[in-house]
Each structure stands twice: as C-alpha cells, then as structure tokens.
Amino acid sequence: MTNSVPEFSEHTRCFLITGSNTTEAHPLVASHVMKAKERGAKVIVVDPRRVQIAQLADLYLQPRPGTDVAWLNGLMYVIVTEELADQEFIEKRTEGFEEMWRVVQQYPPERVEEITGIPADDLRAAARMYAQNKPAAVLYTMGITQHTTGVDNVKCIANLAMLTGNLGIPGGGVNPLRGQNNVQGACDMGGLPNVYPAYQPVTSPEAKAKFEAAWGVEGLSDRVGLTVVEMVHAAGEGRLRALYVMGENPLLSDPDIQHARECLEKLDFLVVQDIFPTETTELAHVVLPGAAFAEKDGTFTATDRRIQRVRKAVDPPGQAKADWEILCRLGQRLGAPGFDFASPEEIMAEITRVAPSYGGVTYERLDREGSLQWPVPAVDHPGTPYLHKEKFTRGLGRFHAIEFHEAAELPDEEYPFILTTGRIMFQYHTGTMTRRSPKLEQEAPEPYVEMHPDDAARIGLDGIRRVRVVSRRGAIEVAVRLTERIRPGVVFIPFHYAEAAANILTHAALDPVAKIPELKVCAVRVEPVP
Amino acid sequence: MDYRNILTICPYCGTGCGLYLQLLDGEIVGVLPAKEHPVSQGKLCIKGWNAAAFLRHPDRLKVPLIREGDRFREASWDEALGLVAERLLHIRDTYGPDAVGFLVSARCTNEENYLAQKLARAVFKTNNVDHCARL
Numbered sequence: 308m309t310n311s312v313p314e315f316s317e318h319t320r321c322f323l324i325t326g327s328n329t330t331e332a333h334p335l336v337a338s339h340v341m342k343a344k345e346r347g348a349k350v351i352v353v354d355p356r357r358v359q360i361a362q363l364a365d366l367y368l369q370p371r372p373g374t375d376v377a378w379l380n381g382l383m384y385v386i387v388t389e390e391l392a393d394q395e396f397i398e399k400r401t402e403g404f405e406e407m408w409r410v411v412q413q414y415p416p417e418r419v420e421e422i423t424g425i426p427a428d429d430l431r432a433a434a435r436m437y438a439q440n441k442p443a444a445v446l447y448t449m450g451i452t453q454h455t456t457g458v459d460n461v462k463c464i465a466n467l468a469m470l471t472g473n474l475g476i477p478g479g480g481v482n483p484l485r486g487q488n489n490v491q492g493a494c495d496m497g498g499l500p501n502v503y504p505a506y507q508p509v510t511s512p513e514a515k516a517k518f519e520a521a522w523g524v525e526g527l528s529d530r531v532g533l534t535v536v537e538m539v540h541a542a543g544e545g546r547l548r549a550l551y552v553m554g555e556n557p558l559l560s561d562p563d564i565q566h567a568r569e570c571l572e573k574l575d576f577l578v579v580q581d582i583f584p585t586e587t588t589e590l591a592h593v594v595l596p597g598a599a600f601a602e603k604d605g606t607f608t609a610t611d612r613r614i615q616r617v618r619k620a621v622d623p624p625g626q627a628k629a630d631w632e633i634l635c636r637l638g639q640r641l642g643a644p645g646f647d648f649a650s651p652e653e654i655m656a657e658i659t660r661v662a663p664s665y666g667g668v669t670y671e672r673l674d675r676e677g678s679l680q681w682p683v684p685a686v687d688h689p690g691t692p693y694l695h696k697e698k699f700t701r702g703l704g705r706f707h708a709i710e711f712h713e714a715a716e717l718p719d720e721e722y723p724f725i726l727t728t729g730r731i732m733f734q735y736h737t738g739t740m741t742r743r744s745p746k747l748e749q750e751a752p753e754p755y756v757e758m759h760p761d762d763a764a765r766i767g768l769d770g771i772r773r774v775r776v777v778s779r780r781g782a783i784e785v786a787v788r789l790t791e792r793i794r795p796g797v798v799f800i801p802f803h804y805a806e807a808a809a810n811i812l813t814h815a816a817l818d819p820v821a822k823i824p825e826l827k828v829c830a831v832r833v834e835p836v837p
Numbered sequence: 838m839d840y841r842n843i844l845t846i847c848p849y850c851g852t853g854c855g856l857y858l859q860l861l862d863g864e865i866v867g868v869l870p871a872k873e874h875p876v877s878q879g880k881l882c883i884k885g886w887n888a889a890a891f892l893r894h895p896d897r898l899k900v901p902l903i904r905e906g907d908r909f910r911e912a913s914w915d916e917a918l919g920l921v922a923e924r925l926l927h928i929r930d931t932y933g934p935d936a937v938g939f940l941v942s943a944r945c946t947n948e949e950n951y952l953a954q955k956l957a958r959a960v961f962k963t964n965n966v967d968h969c970a971r972l
C-alpha cells in the first residue's frame with residue numbers, strides 16, 4: 308500500500324473499492340471505511356458481485372469480469388474531458404501524459420458501456436465523485452490482480468491516482484489489501500524469483516556483489532528464477548527435480564489442480580514443512596513439522612508496510628520446531644556458513660544490514676514503538692506512513708498507456724458462464740487453519756456456487772439445489788445459492804474447500820509480466836444434478 | 838496460578854490486527870483485542886477472535902515423517918534433515934542448481950522467509966524462489 312489504514316478513517320474523502328470484498332476479507336480495514344463514511348466520505352464500489360460493502364456505497368458499478376482496463380480508462384477519459392485532472396501535479400511530478408492520453412481518449416463512456424456493461428452516466432458520476440473528493444484512496448485485492456491483464460489493471464489504477472494528484476498525500480493512494488498476513492513481508496524478504504531482500508534485482512551486478520560479500524559466498528545466480536506456476540510446469544517437464552515447500556499448500560491454491568498434482572508427482576524429491584497435513588504433504592517424500600504463529604518469535608509485515616512483532620506464547624506440539632530453527636539446522640547440515648543464528652532477533656540484525664528499507668528496525672524499537680512502517684532506513688528514522696511524499700522513487704511518476712484486452716478464456720455456447728473465485732468471511736485461504744477452528748468451520752462448512760436467479764431459471768434449475776460446474780479442465784459438484792447480488796452470466800465459488808476445489812476449474816493462463824494466473828475469469832457451464 | 842497476556846499479531850489476513858493471547862499456567866485460554874493497536878484499535882473480526890482455536894488440534898504434525906512406499910514413517914530430526922540435505926545436494930550436483938526450487942510462505946515470519954531465500958540463493962545458487970501469495 309502507498310498509504311496507511313488509519314489514514315482512511317482520518318483523512319480519506321472518497322474510496323474507490325474494486326475487486327475487494329472488504330467487509331469479509333479485511334473486516335478491520337472495512338471498519339475504517341465505515342468510520343470515514345460516518346463523517347461524510349464517499350464510497351464507490353466496482354465489482355461483478357454486489358459484495359456487502361456495496362450496500363453502503365454511494366455508487367455501485369457492476370462490470371463484466373475481466374474488463375477493468377476499459378472502465379479505468381473510461382474514468383480517466385471523463386476526468387480529463389471534464390477538466391477535473393490535477394494539472395499542477397501532472398506538470399510537476401509526472402511524465403508520459405500525452406502517450407497515455409492518446410490511448411485513453413479512445414474510451415468515451417458509451418464505448419466503455421459496450422465493453423463493460425456499466426451505464427455511461429454511472430461511469431461519469433463515479434469519475435466526478437473520485438476526482439472532486441480529495442484525498443481519494445483506491446482499495447483493491449486479487450479481484451484486480453488475478454487476470455492475464457493484472458499488471459495492466461494495476462498500472463491503470465496508478466494512472467488514475469496520478470491524474471488526480473492522489474499520490475504522496477495522507478488518505479490517498481493506491482492500496483492493494485494483502486490477503487495473507489505476511490505476504491508483504493515474504494515479498495520484502497526476497498521471496499520472489501527476481502529480487503533479493505528489499506527488491507534489489509538479482510540481475511544487478513551491484514546487488515549480486517553486495518550479497519556475495521554479505522553472505523560470504525561466490526557465484527550467486529544472476530538469472531531470474533521461476534515463479535510458482537512455472538516451477539509446477541517445470542516439474543511436469545522434468546526440468547525441476549526437487550522442491551522445498553515451507554508453509555504453503557500449492558495443491559489447493561494453484562490453478563488447474565489436477566494438472567499441478569500430476570506435475571508434482573514427477574518430482575524426484577519433495578520436502579514440505581507445515582503445521583498440518585495438506586493436499587501437498589500427501590505427495591511429499593519428507594514432511595517436517597513446523598510451528599504456528601503463537602509458538603515462535605519474529606516479525607510480520609502488514610499490508611500497509613507495517614512491521615510488527617510476533618511473540619512466542621507456547622511451545623510447538625511434540626517435536627515440532629519453529630521454521631527458522633529448522634532452516635538453521637538444515638543450513639548447518641548442508642555445511643553452509645551463515646546459518647548459526649541463536650534467535651530471530653539475530654536474523655533481523657542481518658536483514659537490517661542488507662535490506663535498506665528495514666535498516667532502522669530493531670526488536671527493542673518494535674517493543675517500544677509498537678510498529679514501524681518501511682522505509683525505515685536508520686534507527687533514528689521514524690518510518691514512513693505514506694509513500695511518494697515529495698517525489699517518486701524514480702523521480703517523475705510515469706503514466707502508462709494501456710489498451711484493453713479480453714480475458715484469455717471467454718464464455719461460448721458450450722461454456723456460457725464466467726466463473727470467478729474468491730474468499731469468504733469465515734474461512735482463510737486453503738482452509739488449513741480455519742477449517743480446524745470449530746466456530747469458523749461451523750459458520751461456513753460447505754462449498755457452494757452463487758448464481759443469479761434469472762440464470763437459474765434459464766438453465767432449468769427449478770428448485771434443484773445441487774449442480775455440477777464444468778470447465779475445460781474439470782468438474783465439481785456443489786450446492787447452489789441463488790442471489791441477486793451477482794451479475795447475470797457470472798457465477799462465483801469460494802476457493803477454500805478441498806472437497807470441491809474451485810481451482811479444479813480455473814486455468815493457468817498467466818499475466819505476461821507478474822505471472823499471476825487468471826483465477827478471476829474462466830468459462831464454465833452449470834448442470835443440474837437431479 | 839500464573840496468568841499472562843502475550844501481545845502478538847493475528848495470523849490471518851494482511852490487516853495485521855494486534856491481539857493478546859491469554860496464557861494461564863502455560864496454556865492459551867483465550868484471545869483479547871489490543872486497544873492500543875493503531876489499526877485494529879481494540880477490535881477483531883471473527884477470525885481474529887478464533888486465532889488460537891487450531892493450535893492444539895489433534896491433526897497437528899508433531900514428528901518428522903519420511904515416505905516409505907505409500908506410507909509415512911516417523912523419523913528423528915537428525916535422520917530427516919540428513920536425508921533432505923543429501924537428496925537436495927545430490928539433485929543440485931546431478932542436474933544443476935536450477936533443478937531445485939523453494940516455495941517460501943506468506944504465513945511464516947520475515948526472519949524465516951529471509952532464511953529460506955538465503956538457503957536457496959547462497960547454498961543452492963538458484964533464484965527459483967517464490968510464494969503462493971499471488972494466488
């Protein structure tokens with residue numbers, strides 16, 4: 308996030324919430340939005356499902372899934388033609404406006420209506436509301452990124468924020484809400500194939516030299532590695548022979564699960580370190596018992612770049628060990644230097660030496676100050692609640708000219724519905740933890756598909772409560788829930804459930820840059836189960 | 838009777854709400870929201886209130902396991918880690934560094950993610966490091 312969650316209730320005057328079921332997936336972020344609403348802030352929700360937060364919205368737009376670039380360009384068209392853009396910000400702090408405008412001027416609201424189904428006047432109203440109530444914050448999640456055009460969608464959101472001068476001010480910004488508690492930290496720590504900790508590129512000779520010196524090794528690879536989905540494919544082709552999985556369950560979260568399973572079965576060696584048996588541990592050659600959050604010390608980094616302490620309350624069960632201890636012991640077994648840490652605090656001390664944005668973090672400061680938001684480059688630096696204050700990291704902010712492209716798989720006669728997937732309030736990710744928490748499981752024990760009553764009538768469901776949902780990759784049987792909150796032609800399945808995994812249906816078409824699979828759009832048909 | 842509150846962070850979504858684990862004689866008996874937390878300000882959602890509910894579930898993995906045919910057998914840490922080290926090195930030496938991959942975790946700590954990518958890069962000389970969070 309460029310900004311901080313507490314700024315929402317304090318400063319924000321308009322929210323544009325898209326592809327985020329905020330009240331269910333991030334309830335305590337939603338409560339800041341509601342507080343802002345109480346003091347008169349405007350709320351615009353753009354989502355193919357009329358999610359709960361849409362009920363308190365001043366404006367709700369329901370696009371066809373996979374058309375985000377079109378409506379985002381449409382908003383910018385209106386803002387520019389009605390002279391609502393922030394000229395001063397554009398002149399002083401950005402470049403590339405002309406190129407961007409050459410593309411955006413081809414998206415008048417009437418054309419956007421044809422592509423997205425959003426009425427032209429609603430789009431105009433949304434553009435005015437967003438541009439005239441500053442500071443305005445955009446909030447989004449996977450609903451924006453899990454597309455073949457995911458990176459384009461995010462660039463369009465950045466364009467919109469720059470166009471209206473909503474970057475570098477409290478309460479504004481571009482704010483992805485992270486679904487899992489330490490996604491932000493896993494990325495910051497270099498848990499990505501193209502960067503070392505603090506986003507230093509593996510292809511940079513300076514970064515390579517720096518880490519070789521810091522780690523006392525030679526010959527670090529300067530080739531960008533494989534992403535999750537690519538690793539799974541490489542396993543299927545015999546290029547990847549061994550995989551070490553720490554605390555993840557790719558067999559439920561990956562697209563096209565059946566294929567992923569066949570690929571992982573080909574590995575010569577699979578190690579899985581986790582706290583519960585999962586679909587993935589079933590295939591492992593070695594399973595190592597790790598520790599849960601309450602059983603170890605360390606830090607997590609929340610979605611607003613907030614570094615916070617996790618504290619050990621109890622020992623892990625049986626012989627299970629904290630994951631950092633397992634990794635230290637394995638490093639030592641491998642004969643590697645630099646794995647003899649006695650505590651997470653010692654590991655953090657090394658992190659602060661190699662990751663400039665974490666440079667000023669100490670456990671003592673975290674105990675005293677509660678949390679620190681990066682960049683926090685030195686021990687006397689207070690941290691950074693919002694980014695891009697006087698300038699962007701690269702100097703001038705760059706507008707990107709982005710054309711709309713259709714999703715990789717569109718509905719047709721044989722598969723007439725668009726399937727989109729997502730999270731619900733009571734379950735979390737692949738359910739490893741929530742489905743073993745009695746109160747949570749009791750609230751939402753069963754997978755289902757959401758469908759508009761008109762669609763149900765059209766395919767002759769007529770009171771039938773179970774359906775088969777079929778895609779080109781597989782089929783699952785689930786209960787059907789009729790609701791008017793979903794767009795006709797679209798069906799929704801939460802992805803937490805192994806017994807009817809939505810990801811049997813989804814496909815692995817990837818965004819060409821971020822390599823994120825298009826989990827939010829694929830074509831299915833729905834058949835009654837008599 | 839020994840009663841303490843341990844301040845920590847909710848393990849679920851990325852909001853990162855603050856909570857206390859209530860500890861009675863070394864056992865977690867409940868969860869309390871942290872009033873002073875800048876984001877959650879004394880509130881939690883139903884997932885946060887239930888953050889400790891799965892910790893003592895009987896399914897928890899408690900012992901290292903090694904596959905034998907279709908089944909797993911229990912092993913010591915020494916044996917399990919010895920096998921992991923030997924097999925990974927063998928595969929790296931036979932097929933090259935990029936035949937090995939690592940998935941780190943959005944559920945583990947920063948310190949653990951740092952160590953896991955260091956293991957991949959410094960020991961195995963591969964950048965095949967990723968996590969499942971884009972999914």
Ligand code: SF4
Pocket residue numbers: 332333334335336847848849850851852853854877880881882883884885886
């Ligand atoms: S309490 Fe709820 S909103 Fe807060 S971090 Fe946990 S899951 Fe997220």
